[in-house]
Amino acid sequence: MSLAAHQFDGFLSQNRRVIRVTLTRVRGSSPRNEGTEMFVTRDCLWGTIGGGQLEYIAIDRAREMLRDGVLNLDLDVPLGPEIGQCCGGRVELSLARMRRADKRDAVARAQDQADQLPHIYVMGAGHVGRALADLFQHMPVRCILIDTREDELSQCRADVETRLSAIPEVDIINAPAGSAFVVLTHDHALDFLLTLAALEKGDATYVGMIGSATKRAKFRNWVRLHGDDHSTEQLICPIGASGSRDKRPSVIAALVAAEVIADLTSETAAHTQQWDKGAPILGNQSDRKSNRARLARD
16 A cells, blocks of 8 residues: 555544545636545544635535534535635535445545556656655655665655666666656766657656756757667756756756646646546646747757
8 A cells, every 4th residue: 555545544544533525516717626535524634625715614514514413415615705715616515424435445546546646757866856856755746766876865865766776777668658757867878878768668748857958959969879760859958947047956856846747737648647636737738848948949
């Protein structure tokens, strides 16, 4: 069982009386999507349906149900001036007291969601790689931090998987379809080898290599020199090219993490992956990539 599912199982086991709140229908704008769940006890919560007045109302009603012994309740809530929220849409909620079987099913769903999380391979456990791991550990992804150097991996304190790999190309080849690859090793030649391996898979959602427009041009020439006509158009290099000139590892990691998550949760990726129903759709992937390509050229 994954850590997240195990913790959720503990939450349900420690609380005998739990109300499951589910967004069953969304019309117009809403802070979360249909299928999103939240679990309410007398004095604690698990999950969120988006915060604000909507969530406050749901929690209040759920605790009234616990107090009064009510088993089921449906709500139809306008997200406008009526409740002091400005989303403008309308949502329907189902509130239900959980039985033992319901709790088992909820844990099984949590495990299923954990199994389907997109994989992010951070190839290099240096300063930026470890900073990325620190961020990705809090996101709905499975982050794998890979390096050929044991001493660098040992410095990672994030709750992510770490792999000491003598041939990291093998980890890329065996990665599941739809994975993201962030290449930032200590060696430019290794960066090139790993980036080409990720591109040649042909099924990655994101392939990024740390560097500059000059490094990208050198990589293209290197690919041509080795007689491989594989397209490099999917490659993001430089990564995190938002216009910031701050080169501190933590800042670079924040910009790159935002870039990777945006691609993983784009509409394009959502149609090809089993992404959680409550995950946001963040803009158009092709538009963002063309913008980043323009920044790399400038």
